[in-house]
Amino acid sequence: MLTIGGHTFHSRLFLGTGKFSSAAVMRQAIEASGTEMVTVALRRVDLDNPEDDIMSALDRDRCVFLPNTSGARNAEEAIRLAHLARAASGSSWLKLEVTPDPRTLLPDPIETLKATEELVRAGFIVLPYMNADPILALRLQDVGAAAVMPLGSPIGTNQGILTAFQIEIIIDQARVPVVVDAGIGAPSHAALAMEMGADAVLVNTAISVAGDPVAMARAFAQAVEAGRTAFVAGMGCRGKQAQASSPLTGTLATDLGFLA
Amino acid sequence: MQIHLNGSPKTIPDSMNVTTLLQELGVSPTSVVVELNKNIVQPDCYAASTLHDNDQVELIRFVGGG
Numbered sequence: 001m002l003t004i005g006g007h008t009f010h011s012r013l014f015l016g017t018g019k020f021s022s023a024a025v026m027r028q029a030i031e032a033s034g035t036e037m038v039t040v041a042l043r044r045v046d047l048d049n050p051e052d053d054i055m056s057a058l059d060r061d062r063c064v065f066l067p068n069t070s071g072a073r074n075a076e077e078a079i080r081l082a083h084l085a086r087a088a089s090g091s092s093w094l095k096l097e098v099t100p101d102p103r104t105l106l107p108d109p110i111e112t113l114k115a116t117e118e119l120v121r122a123g124f125i126v127l128p129y130m131n132a133d134p135i136l137a138l139r140l141q142d143v144g145a146a147a148v149m150p151l152g153s154p155i156g157t158n159q160g161i162l163t164a165f166q167i168e169i170i171i172d173q174a175r176v177p178v179v180v181d182a183g184i185g186a187p188s189h190a191a192l193a194m195e196m197g198a199d200a201v202l203v204n205t206a207i208s209v210a211g212d213p214v215a216m217a218r219a220f221a222q223a224v225e226a227g228r229t230a231f232v233a234g235m236g237c238r239g240k241q242a243q244a245s246s247p248l249t250g251t252l253a254t255d256l257g258f259l260a
Numbered sequence: 261m262q263i264h265l266n267g268s269p270k271t272i273p274d275s276m277n278v279t280t281l282l283q284e285l286g287v288s289p290t291s292v293v294v295e296l297n298k299n300i301v302q303p304d305c306y307a308a309s310t311l312h313d314n315d316q317v318e319l320i321r322f323v324g325g326g
Contacts, residue, residue, distance in 0.1 A: 016326025026324065041325025044266040044318065045285075045292055053291040054322050070325055080298070084320050087300045088293040155326065182326075204326030 002199050004177050005093065005125035005146040007064060009036045012194065013224045014066070014179065015217070016204025023057035025213055030063065033217035037064045039095055039202065041071070042085055066127065068095040074108070075115035082119050094119060095149070096128040105155040109136050113143065120144035129181055132163035137170045137178075148174065149202065151182040152193065156205045158185025161192050171197045187216075187223030194227025195235060261313040278306035281317070292321045 002009040014037040020026035067085035072078035078098050098111040112128050119126045125146045132150040153159035171178050177199035190201045210216035282289050294301040295318040
């Protein structure tokens with residue numbers, strides 16, 4: 001089973017809660033996904049709609065609540081959001097996101113490392129969202145990240161695992177869990193990440209904007225489980241030359257000798 | 261007097277505190293976190309936190325996000 005920050009997870013699918021059409025659909029999708037970790041964001045209260053409260057729609061007994069620092073453009077803003085998140089949630093879990101460029105939403109590696117170091121010192125369980133950079137992953141785990149979250153492709157793009165080569169190195173080297181985050185657009189992408197040996201995946205857009213988010217959540221749960229089972233079972237090696245699946249000995253007759 | 265509430269100017273009566281501000285706005289105190297001049301106000305300090313002219317007040321809550 002997967003353990004992060006001292007908490008054991010049975011499901012290796014983490015779910016983002018953005019962009020669902022309603023709280024009811026979100027609740028059903030969470031249920032169908034079997035997830036035990038959901039992310040949320042922090043924003044100013046909409047004073048024209050002061051009753052709107054996502055917390056009432058989430059079951060915190062079933063799921064770890066992972067606030068993110070989305071919107072932060074540097075370490076200072078992320079740290080401020082982290083403290084607000086801890087005050088609001090009463091827990092120290094944090095998905096650290098520092099994305100200075102709104103066009104790409106790619107994470108700033110230097111600010112992410114700085115913020116991780118400071119937040120770990122302040123007692124947070126930090127899961128940093130990061131580019132798929134193996135050296136950065138090592139640096140982040142060295143300063144105390146509870147897991148690393150390399151991106152498959154940019155947030156919300158549904159492009160899948162464009163960073164497979166680097167993610168494989170990160171997984172090989174990691175002493176902390178590797179959660180592939182961002183860009184996972186289809187269950188097959190999630191299965192691929194799990195087959196590669198990722199410890200978990202985080203999915204949001206692909207589920208929340210699907211035609212049927214509840215069915216899609218179920219599909220992702222199945223894909224994550226299949227990918228994980230395949231990884232544990234041991235995947236075959238890739239090769240360039242064909243290797244016969246059927247025996248090449250004991251063929252019937254000389255006239256079938258071309259089979260040998 | 262005037263405060264800056266979530267980035268916008270807002271005129272409020274003198275001697276208002278965080279508790280009475282939330283009441284006036286219709287915001288449940290348990291669903292938000294309050295930042296006053298960039299310092300987080302603990303819920304048990306809301307009533308004692310009197311607001312002053314030009315205070316920067318942020319009311320933050322969780323929303324859906326990835």
